[in-house]
Amino acid sequence: MLLELRSVERVFGGLRAVDGAGFALDAGEIRGLIGPNGAGKTTIINMISGLLRPTGGSIQLDGAPIDRLPPHRIAALGVTRTYQNIRLFPDLTAADNVLVGMHLVRRAPLWKRMAFLGEAAAEERASREAAMGLLSRVGLADRAAEKAQNLSYGEQRRVEIARALASGPRVLLLDEPTAGMNPVEVASIGELIREVARQGHSVLLVEHNVKLVMEICHRITVLNFGRVIADAAPAEVSKDPAVITAYLGSER
Amino acid sequence: MSLDALRDFYLTYQSVAAFIGLNGLLALSVYATLSCGQLSLANAGFMALGAYAAALLALHTSWSFPATLLAAALLPAIVAVPLGLPVLRLHGVFLAIATIGFGEVVRLGFVNWDFTNGAQGLVAIPQRAGLASIWLCLGLALFVFWRLKGSRPGMALESIREDEAAARTMGIDTTRYKLSMLALGAALAGVAGGLEAQYTFVVTPNGFSFGRVVDMLVYAVVGGTGSIFGPLIGAAFLTVLPEVLREVGPMVGLPPGPLRLFVNGTVLLLVILFLPNGIVSLPSRWREWRSSRRSARAAGAA
Amino acid sequence: MGQQIINGAFVGSIYALFALGYTLVFGVLDILNLAHQAVFMLCAFIALALVSTLHLNILVALPLAVLAAGLIGVLLERVAFRPLRGRTNSNISGLISSLAMATIFESIALGFWGPDVSRFPFGTVPDRDLHLGGAVLSELQLVIVALALAMMAALTFLVQRTRLGREIRAVAESPLAARVLGVDVDRVIAASFFISSALGGAAGVLFGLAFNSISPDVGRSVELKGLAVIILGGMGSMPGAVLAAFALGLVEVFTVAQIGSSYRDAVSFVVLFLILLVRPRGLLGQAVARIA
Numbered sequence: 001m002l003l004e005l006r007s008v009e010r011v012f013g014g015l016r017a018v019d020g021a022g023f024a025l026d027a028g029e030i031r032g033l034i035g036p037n038g039a040g041k042t043t044i045i046n047m048i049s050g051l052l053r054p055t056g057g058s059i060q061l062d063g064a065p066i067d068r069l070p071p072h073r074i075a076a077l078g079v080t081r082t083y084q085n086i087r088l089f090p091d092l093t094a095a096d097n098v099l100v101g102m103h104l105v106r107r108a109p110l111w112k113r114m115a116f117l118g119e120a121a122a123e124e125r126a127s128r129e130a131a132m133g134l135l136s137r138v139g140l141a142d143r144a145a146e147k148a149q150n151l152s153y154g155e156q157r158r159v160e161i162a163r164a165l166a167s168g169p170r171v172l173l174l175d176e177p178t179a180g181m182n183p184v185e186v187a188s189i190g191e192l193i194r195e196v197a198r199q200g201h202s203v204l205l206v207e208h209n210v211k212l213v214m215e216i217c218h219r220i221t222v223l224n225f226g227r228v229i230a231d232a233a234p235a236e237v238s239k240d241p242a243v244i245t246a247y248l249g250s251e252r
Numbered sequence: 253m254s255l256d257a258l259r260d261f262y263l264t265y266q267s268v269a270a271f272i273g274l275n276g277l278l279a280l281s282v283y284a285t286l287s288c289g290q291l292s293l294a295n296a297g298f299m300a301l302g303a304y305a306a307a308l309l310a311l312h313t314s315w316s317f318p319a320t321l322l323a324a325a326l327l328p329a330i331v332a333v334p335l336g337l338p339v340l341r342l343h344g345v346f347l348a349i350a351t352i353g354f355g356e357v358v359r360l361g362f363v364n365w366d367f368t369n370g371a372q373g374l375v376a377i378p379q380r381a382g383l384a385s386i387w388l389c390l391g392l393a394l395f396v397f398w399r400l401k402g403s404r405p406g407m408a409l410e411s412i413r414e415d416e417a418a419a420r421t422m423g424i425d426t427t428r429y430k431l432s433m434l435a436l437g438a439a440l441a442g443v444a445g446g447l448e449a450q451y452t453f454v455v456t457p458n459g460f461s462f463g464r465v466v467d468m469l470v471y472a473v474v475g476g477t478g479s480i481f482g483p484l485i486g487a488a489f490l491t492v493l494p495e496v497l498r499e500v501g502p503m504v505g506l507p508p509g510p511l512r513l514f515v516n517g518t519v520l521l522l523v524i525l526f527l528p529n530g531i532v533s534l535p536s537r538w539r540e541w542r543s544s545r546r547s548a549r550a551a552g553a554a
Numbered sequence: 555m556g557q558q559i560i561n562g563a564f565v566g567s568i569y570a571l572f573a574l575g576y577t578l579v580f581g582v583l584d585i586l587n588l589a590h591q592a593v594f595m596l597c598a599f600i601a602l603a604l605v606s607t608l609h610l611n612i613l614v615a616l617p618l619a620v621l622a623a624g625l626i627g628v629l630l631e632r633v634a635f636r637p638l639r640g641r642t643n644s645n646i647s648g649l650i651s652s653l654a655m656a657t658i659f660e661s662i663a664l665g666f667w668g669p670d671v672s673r674f675p676f677g678t679v680p681d682r683d684l685h686l687g688g689a690v691l692s693e694l695q696l697v698i699v700a701l702a703l704a705m706m707a708a709l710t711f712l713v714q715r716t717r718l719g720r721e722i723r724a725v726a727e728s729p730l731a732a733r734v735l736g737v738d739v740d741r742v743i744a745a746s747f748f749i750s751s752a753l754g755g756a757a758g759v760l761f762g763l764a765f766n767s768i769s770p771d772v773g774r775s776v777e778l779k780g781l782a783v784i785i786l787g788g789m790g791s792m793p794g795a796v797l798a799a800f801a802l803g804l805v806e807v808f809t810v811a812q813i814g815s816s817y818r819d820a821v822s823f824v825v826l827f828l829i830l831l832v833r834p835r836g837l838l839g840q841a842v843a844r845i846a
Binding site for chain 2: 070074083091099100103114120
């Protein structure tokens with residue numbers, strides 16, 4: 001068990017956005033997190049990544065609690081994410097966005113750069129090449145020099161994924177990565193996610209595209225009103241009556 | 253041209269060049285925090301700390317000139333840390349207000365401190381700073397910012413400016429970076445203060461009022477924060493402008509003081525309305541305008 | 555002690571008028587209008603000019619000057635704020651553009667009246683004192699406090715009971731929603747600036763009368779105290795601004811009495827600092843967004 005949530009709770013004023021949710025993520029697993037709008041999926045992602053603190057329960061990575069840690073420490077432990085409403089750095093190029101994602105793995109200290117030591121230049125070159133490599137993986141090598149704000153919606157989502165992969169995370173949290181994409185793009189993202197999992201990264205995939213979730217996820221957690229109403233393999237989830245009534249029924 | 257005229261020319265323009273250098277340093281000190289998206293207006297206070305530290309050392313001890321500058325840089329930088337820790341948690345306007353408050357507290361502190369002669373300040377400070385030392389310090393500052401661009405911390409700073417929360421989820425300790433830039437800005441403002449004190453041989457608290465930090469902000473904004481040379485260009489433009497106006501004013505029949513202020517305000521207004529990314533954005537704006545003209549013409553012809 | 559309370563309330567009422575204008579614009583537009591203090595200063599000069607040059611009675615000059623200040627506010631909005639409305643960094647650019655306008659206004663004042671202190675001509679205001687218990691209150695002070703309270707009451711009535719007031723509150727809540735509901739947002743914003751600048755201008759005239767000292771830089775020191783007041787009261791909260799203004803006035807007066815006048819100005823900053831660090835939302839403000 002790499003990542004584990006136990007009875008996680010998040011209350012906003014009088015609203016219980018997340019109410020005793022629990023599930024686990026194993027190494028190399030692709031877990032889907034689905035549920036109707038407002039079910040608490042993004043809130044859970046925000047809590048895992050440290051932007052919000054749970055008001056109850058615990059979140060553990062490798063057995064150690066991470067729910068009280070600041071976001072940058074959680075990222076340093078190998079948990080990165082994308083955002084439901086895309087949060088790229090608008091004025092930076094696609095390549096630079098990915099380069100920022102590499103922050104945790106870049107090493108050359110600043111003073112070496114000040115002293116023009118070759119090491120620093122070599123490190124920078126290597127980082128930029130790696131960033132380009134990641135952009136190629138998501139099919140955007142030709143758009144590397146374009147400012148993020150000038151990219152199309154689908155392109156921005158792919159850059160965000162590349163950026164999240166840049167530090168080689170153990171756990172990748174994807175918040176609706178295929179929203180607004182056409183079926184061809186969705187299929188290629190699906191393939192990318194499968195490949196990422198094959199390489200040993202774990203993926204928590206929040207999605208509204210139920211077909212994609214059924215196809216690529218090993219297990220699916222279904223959320224409704226902040227509670228887990230199902231947690232099983234795709235085949236069982238699609239047959240679970242509680243899930244069908246709460247969610248899938250309206251989607252079909 | 254007579255030798256006297258040449259000498260006069262040199263003396264006049266030497267001081268303008270010196271002030272361009274000083275103002276450039278001050279503009280860079282504000283740029284330090286602006287570059288990571290923080291509007292910190294504390295630098296008049298930091299400058300005051302550096303100026304007084306250097307002045308007191310120069311007047312009462314046998315510390316060398318470089319040593320006084322080092323002190324002028326370090327004292328504000330050290331003060332910046334306990335200031336920054338609570339204050340950098342504040343957002344936008346609140347940060348601006350808190351830092352304005354800090355600057356005023358420092359100024360009022362010096363006004364009320366007998367050891368530094370209160371409102372009258374210190375005089376007869378040895379005049380050890382000159383064109384060379386000022387521009388050397390400016391050059392050093394520019395070098396640091398130049399090497400910062402594209403480096404790991406440099407990119408971290410840019411990301412903080414663009415979206416701080418997203419930057420944090422990428423492993424960037426935004427508090428530490430913002431604090432470092434606050435301290436760097438403080439050091440630069442302090443050095444500028446130490447240099448100014450030993451160039452103009454006078455230090456008074458009223459030289460470090462809110463208006464002073466507004467000037468620094470204006471240099472940076474008018475020049476543009478898109479390039480490390482922006483602040484210097486803004487400082488140069490706005491330091492030379494009053495000199496030009498001083499000649500022009502009497503010709504037009506307007507008193508130079510108010511005229512200078514009026515032009516400053518108008519330039520700032522025009523820049524913020526029409527050229528928000530400053531003078532350094534002129535080349536790219538020009539290019540954009542040219543290419544939109546070209547495509548409009550092509551569309552018209554089609 | 556009673557004397558100090560009277561003095562504190564007197565100073566506080568002027569701060570309150572000034573701060574109300576400040577906080578009204580901040581509440582509606584989320585922009586800190588740093589030109590507010592310049593309008594404060596200009597209005598005092600305008601009243602001065604009306605009295606000394608046109609020989610108008612102060613009771614006529616005051617409303618005229620306040621009207622002028624309101625119109626300057628509308629101009630300010632049109633020139634310096636409206637063009638910035640679409641921008642993403644509109645609060646920083648708004649701050650800077652208001653700074654530019656403040657500089658321009660200051661230069662105009664400097665040009666017409668010079669840097670030295672100007673005073674109202676002798677006899678502009680009556681010179682009588684009233685005695686309450688052991689305390690002395692000048693008639694002028696009483697009138698100023700009364701006028702300030704009257705204006706605050708009028709503002710409260712406007713905001714709570716009139717249609718414009720409702721529209722202002724709607725725009726402050728959400729300009730987009732207000733527009734959808736049919737509110738003419740541009741008009742409401744212009745009206746807010748008119749009111750805000752009128753209040754600031756009135757504060758300026760009253761200040762000028764109270765201390766009989768007007769100069770182009772008089773706005774600067776009041777501006778910073780105004781900031782302390784609106785932070786203490788809570789940005790965007792009008793009752794908060796009034797409460798905080800009186801509190802600051804009292805604290806200032808007590809500080810001068812107990813510690814010394816050189817620390818009077820430092821008080822507002824110490825208060826400012828403490829509030830920002832301990833409770834940034836101030837006494838009555840909404841919760842301030844911290845970094846997510």
